[in-house]
Amino acid sequence: MSAGRYAVLKTLAETGSLSETAKKLGMSYRYVWGVVHKIEEVLGEKIVVSERGGRAGGRSVLSPAGVELLRTFERENSEIQNFARYKHIRKPMLTADGVLIKNGKILLIKRKNEPWKGMYALPGGFVEYGERVEDTVLREVFEETGLKASIIALVGIYSSPDRDPRGHIITVAYLLDADIEHAVAGDDAQNVAVFSLDALPPLASDHEKILGDAIKMWKKCNYS
Structure with a gap:
């Protein structure tokens, strides 16, 4: 998953809104929705689900598959950063x-x-x-x-x-x-x-x- 797609999922998890995610990232709503749709096509399952009700009239949240995808990227990205940090260490x-x-x-x-x-x-x-x-x-x-x-x-x-x-x-x-x-x-x-x-x-x-x-x-x- 690219850094751009990660940013969309991460921000969506924080805001609970596709429109707020688009606004916060300086992207169009259509682009954000396209990113979500493309990931769902590849995975073959929903990564964003709608929750209705409340004063705000509902929100968009990550599905269990979306949460797992986000965690996987963060874990792998952390490993890559650690490798980059230590790869130049001289070894006996x-x-x-x-x-x-x-x-x-x-x-x-x-x-x-x-x-x-x-x-x-x-x-x-x-x-x-x-x-x-x-x-x-x-x-x-x-x-x-x-x-x-x-x-x-x-x-x-x-x-x-x-x-x-x-x-x-x-x-x-x-x-x-x-x-x-x-x-x-x-x-x-x-x-x-x-x-x-x-x-x-x-x-x-x-x-x-x-x-x-x-x-x-x-x-x-x-x-x-």
Whole structure:
């Protein structure tokens, strides 16, 4: 329903008169009646009914269908206004990272692209729309290392707003199991390498923190 038709119904509900509605909106009586008639044709039922009697000689009021139509428009219009108000709000993005530790060694990728181009990092990437985070980490690990991994445990959620120069990016990190010695670089990985947990290179972003948490979990639970 257009804003003009809404104005007619809203004013009619307030005045109880087609002629007063026309006068208040600066429209002709014929135009107001035409709007009402057109809506009734589309709906297939009356939206305005006449009530007779009283000193004023009767009034025109909205039928139950007319009242419901008015309420529906107001509800939907409110939702549209809320969407317009909030659609420009910046929202965090979500990624998933995998920690692959085996026999005291860890698999890392060397980043091919910015940010942190040329630095080592945990394999991972952005969650796609409609995708579970658990599926994201397994997909990204396969795309970047060629490994089919399995999830052992959740390491943690890392949400500091300044952890990534591209914006507010939250990551969910998982401890994974895979045969890391057979990894092959792919996708946006420049290279893959296996490091001893005692001789790690500088890591991108907050991956040192994530890896530290994962190592504590790995040692505490005696994962192989």
